Amino acid sequence: MVVTWRAVVLAAVLGIPVAVAADTAMTLLAVGVLVLVAVVDIALAASPRAVTLERVLPTSVRLTGTATSRLTLVNGSRRRLRGVVRDAWVPSAGAADTRHPVSVAPGDGTRLATTLTPTRRGDRLAGPVTIRSVGPLGVAGRQASIPLAGRLRVLPEFASRKHLPSRLARLRELDGRAAVQVRGEGTEFDSLRDYVVGDDVRSIDWRATARRSAVVVRTWRPERDRRVLVVLDTSRSSAARVGDQPRLDAGIEATLLLSALAAHAGDRVEVVAFDRTQRARVRGASGTRLLPAVAEALAPVAPVLVEADWTALAATVHGALSQRAFVVLVTAIDPAVVSAGLMPVLGGLAARHQVLVAAVSDPELAALGADLATGDDAYDAAAAARTDLERTAVAGLLRRTGAEVVEALPDDLAPRVADTYIALKAAGRL
Amino acid sequence: MTAPPTRTPAGVGSGVGSGSGVGTHSGAPTVRTTSGPVRGDGTTTRSRAARRWRRVGWVVALLALLGVVALILALVTSPGSKLPLAPDSTQPRGAKALAQVLEAQGVDVHYTRDADEAAQLAGPGTTLLVVPGLTWDSLDDDQLRALAATRADVALVAPDDATLAAFVPELDDAYGYDPLGAGPSCDDPDARAAGTVSDQGGGYVASGSSSDRTVTLCFPVDTADVGSYAVVQGATRVAVYDDARLFTNRDVAQAGNAALALRMLGRHHDLVWLLPDDRAQASGDAGPAAASVLPTWCWALLGWSLVVVLVLALWRGRRLGPLVPEDLPVVVRAAETTRGRARLYRAGRTRGHAAAGLRARTAQRLATRLGLPRGTEPVGLVTAVARATGRPAPDVHDLLYGPPPTTDDALLALARRLDDLESEVHP
Numbered sequence: 001m002v003v004t005w006r007a008v009v010l011a012a013v014l015g016i017p018v019a020v021a022a023d024t025a026m027t028l029l030a031v032g033v034l035v036l037v038a039v040v041d042i043a044l045a046a047s048p049r050a051v052t053l054e055r056v057l058p059t060s061v062r063l064t065g066t067a068t069s070r071l072t073l074v075n076g077s078r079r080r081l082r083g084v085v086r087d088a089w090v091p092s093a094g095a096a097d098t099r100h101p102v103s104v105a106p107g108d109g110t111r112l113a114t115t116l117t118p119t120r121r122g123d124r125l126a127g128p129v130t131i132r133s134v135g136p137l138g139v140a141g142r143q144a145s146i147p148l149a150g151r152l153r154v155l156p157e158f159a160s161r162k163h164l165p166s167r168l169a170r171l172r173e174l175d176g177r178a179a180v181q182v183r184g185e186g187t188e189f190d191s192l193r194d195y196v197v198g199d200d201v202r203s204i205d206w207r208a209t210a211r212r213s214a215v216v217v218r219t220w221r222p223e224r225d226r227r228v229l230v231v232l233d234t235s236r237s238s239a240a241r242v243g244d245q246p247r248l249d250a251g252i253e254a255t256l257l258l259s260a261l262a263a264h265a266g267d268r269v270e271v272v273a274f275d276r277t278q279r280a281r282v283r284g285a286s287g288t289r290l291l292p293a294v295a296e297a298l299a300p301v302a303p304v305l306v307e308a309d310w311t312a313l314a315a316t317v318h319g320a321l322s323q324r325a326f327v328v329l330v331t332a333i334d335p336a337v338v339s340a341g342l343m344p345v346l347g348g349l350a351a352r353h354q355v356l357v358a359a360v361s362d363p364e365l366a367a368l369g370a371d372l373a374t375g376d377d378a379y380d381a382a383a384a385a386r387t388d389l390e391r392t393a394v395a396g397l398l399r400r401t402g403a404e405v406v407e408a409l410p411d412d413l414a415p416r417v418a419d420t421y422i423a424l425k426a427a428g429r430l
Numbered sequence: 431m432t433a434p435p436t437r438t439p440a441g442v443g444s445g446v447g448s449g450s451g452v453g454t455h456s457g458a459p460t461v462r463t464t465s466g467p468v469r470g471d472g473t474t475t476r477s478r479a480a481r482r483w484r485r486v487g488w489v490v491a492l493l494a495l496l497g498v499v500a501l502i503l504a505l506v507t508s509p510g511s512k513l514p515l516a517p518d519s520t521q522p523r524g525a526k527a528l529a530q531v532l533e534a535q536g537v538d539v540h541y542t543r544d545a546d547e548a549a550q551l552a553g554p555g556t557t558l559l560v561v562p563g564l565t566w567d568s569l570d571d572d573q574l575r576a577l578a579a580t581r582a583d584v585a586l587v588a589p590d591d592a593t594l595a596a597f598v599p600e601l602d603d604a605y606g607y608d609p610l611g612a613g614p615s616c617d618d619p620d621a622r623a624a625g626t627v628s629d630q631g632g633g634y635v636a637s638g639s640s641s642d643r644t645v646t647l648c649f650p651v652d653t654a655d656v657g658s659y660a661v662v663q664g665a666t667r668v669a670v671y672d673d674a675r676l677f678t679n680r681d682v683a684q685a686g687n688a689a690l691a692l693r694m695l696g697r698h699h700d701l702v703w704l705l706p707d708d709r710a711q712a713s714g715d716a717g718p719a720a721a722s723v724l725p726t727w728c729w730a731l732l733g734w735s736l737v738v739v740l741v742l743a744l745w746r747g748r749r750l751g752p753l754v755p756e757d758l759p760v761v762v763r764a765a766e767t768t769r770g771r772a773r774l775y776r777a778g779r780t781r782g783h784a785a786a787g788l789r790a791r792t793a794q795r796l797a798t799r800l801g802l803p804r805g806t807e808p809v810g811l812v813t814a815v816a817r818a819t820g821r822p823a824p825d826v827h828d829l830l831y832g833p834p835p836t837t838d839d840a841l842l843a844l845a846r847r848l849d850d851l852e853s854e855v856h857p
Contacts, residue, residue, distance in 0.1 A: 019731040052469040054466070145752060147471060241763045302759070372849065382788050382845070389790055
């Protein structure tokens with residue numbers, strides 16, 4: 001049961017006869033009139049439970065993008081449905097206006113569109129649809145909240161895609177397409193062709209030249225079909241806020257850029273999100289299907305407040321990879337956690353694979369104590385220095401096992417990881 | 431769940447594919463929700479009523495139980511006031527016991543709280559009992575004069591000064607403290623019948639004002655000329671007792687209290703029992719005025735405005751559907767542990783420790799920038815830095831490996847100088 005502003009006005013107007021008569025009988029009569037009007041109006045309102053509802057959503061939308069939730073409702077009652085319909089969403093779905101005034105004839109239908117601008121990655125859930133149906137007098141009515149499942153998958157923003165063109169250009173420089181076609185480390189035999197003036201004489205294949213009467217040179221190209229495994233740490237250290245988002249989100253950006261780059265370079269990419277168990281996994285996807293698959297798989301991944309089980313992770317990596325591969329561990333360099341968890345297993349991993357530890361550093365740490373104004377700032381600076389020393393020491397220990405370590409601010413991590421990948425590829429260390 | 435009606439408007443079913451792929455990753459087609467069309471929430475009027483009853487039923491049951499208990503209590507406990515010395519009060523300080531005995535003996539007790547009414551009721555051949563009100567001077571002079579003018583026999587118990595002066599100017603308050611307890615010591619038959627009474631002192635003494643009435647003092651206190659009980663006999667008889675507990679339910683049965691009280695009040699067939707109402711006097715000035723200033727329609731409108739406010743509350747209070755909860759990400763910042771460490775340094779004033787951290791980081795950064803190998807001795811680092819910056823080597827050594835600062839200001843200065851040193855060395 002609901003009443004509207006008109007009921008308030010009606011009650012206020014009924015105050016006039018009550019004041020004029022100023023006796024109990026008139027007051028009771030006025031109350032009676034008020035209740036009678038409300039009851040009649042409620043009885044004449046369309047039943048909100050006789051409405052058939054259906055919500056149509058896009059499967060996914062990228063963060064900062066816009067989606068539309070389309071609600072179809074068909075009035076199944078024998079009375080006209082007047083009132084308001086609310087298409088409820090969680091706050092971070094960014095629904096612009098969830099309340100829609102409706103007036104639907106019996107048996108007729110209508111469509112309502114709610115614009116969603118999500119502010120967070122992940123699965124954004126819809127709430128129930130609330131129908132407030134008021135009677136023909138508009139004084140009172142009925143209301144019901146109908147549970148209607150709805151889910152909008154919000155994909156990571158992939159803001160680092162702006163770095164992709166420049167990195168692809170550098171990848172093409174590595175590749176033969178940009179006229180750099182010399183033998184070097186990190187290249188493999190591509191094909192034989194006739195010698196043209198200007199070719200490096202060192203690349204002449206004498207054996208083939210002897211078989212034919214023309215001079216033949218070998219051509220080279222960067223190694224292809226390498227395996228790249230990105231391991232995304234979703235344990236508690238990834239939950240902490242860096243800037244205005246969880247540390248995990250910066251790691252996802254780096255994962256997406258690296259996946260896009262590696263897919264263009266012809267490598268086979270696999271992504272695992274892991275804490276104590278596997279949270280998400282992408283394998284077997286290649287080419288243009290890879291990036292959507294990674295974005296889709298990582299969209300609902302949320303940090304879990306548990307300690308990562310690096311031993312189990314190492315077993316997973318060993319199981320997934322039979323040959324030498326490029327393993328990227330996207331995590332945080334937390335001295336206590338690293339020395340207890342990651343360090344013992346990293347040696348084994350680095351012995352078999354090329355390991356890159358990518359960590360998100362905190363801009364707040366650099367800002368802490370940068371402004372030396374009072375004595376308290378000096379203590380802040382000292383604490384930041386101590387943390388810095390410990391992290392540097394841990395990073396040094398990690399490097400000593402043979403792993404590469406990239407530590408960068410959230411916005412810089414993705415391009416830095418991409419650069420390291422290109423550098424390793426150029427050096428033939430994949 | 432019922433099938434959707436067949437009269438679906440055109441375009442509803444077919445047009446849902448349009449507008450898809452807005453910002454989606456790979457032009458993903460729109461899909462319907464997994465649940466499909468939904469009609470109603472699966473409840474009926476009966477199931478909703480049952481659910482509501484489950485939710486608020488215990489409140490209703492509790493209220494009903496409370497109501498029943500209140501009803502039983504109201505039926506069991508006898509009605510009656512809780513005023514001290516009221517003839518209908520069963521409290522320890524009430525006087526119902528006395529009033530009931532008097533009525534059983536054929537005395538009509540006219541209980542009133544209005545002094546004017548008491549003055550009308552009292553007259554020759556009646557007894558007028560004036561008991562003290564809740565406050566001092568609860569009767570004004572006019573009322574006292576009117577009461578004294580009735581030619582009734584008067585019984586006073588613990589009267590205040592004004593009352594005493596109005597009825598028996600022949601007596602004064604005496605502030606005795608030691609009842610002799612030797613019986614009535616007078617010729618009054620009532621006192622002799624009582625024998626002894628419980629008494630706490632006080633008493634009256636003859637004031638010496640000229641009068642044609644005879645004063646009898648009984649139950650002496652301290653000395654023989656001070657009495658707890660006084661009888662002034664003239665055209666009418668005035669009996670005064672100094673302790674209100676003579677009449678109370680708790681004490682009336684002690685010693686000869688009952689005999690004295692019954693004989694004081696039971697002289698005539700009619701007893702006017704006056705317990706002055708303090709509020710009648712107090713509110714007499716303001717009470718009727720406030721109500722009569724506003725016209726009646728105003729009161730009606732005021733009452734009706736409550737109804738309007740109720741409807742307003744119903745309108746604004748009903749939410750359009752429930753809130754949709756959401757699990758939020760962690761809000762703890764990653765730098766929180768470092769901040770905590772800074773607070774520990776600060777709380778402990780560990781300047782040496784803080785300075786060591788700052789120096790170690792600067793040394794490490796300088797070594798990295800100057801390309802020195804790991805494990806370079808301090809001497810080597812100092813020499814390299816001195817060469818790179820042009821500073822004297824002892825200064826650099828003092829900065830990097832000097833004694834720890836002893837004050838906060840010294841620590842701050844050290845931090846600034848280390849910053850300066852770092853900025854002078856370029857990789």
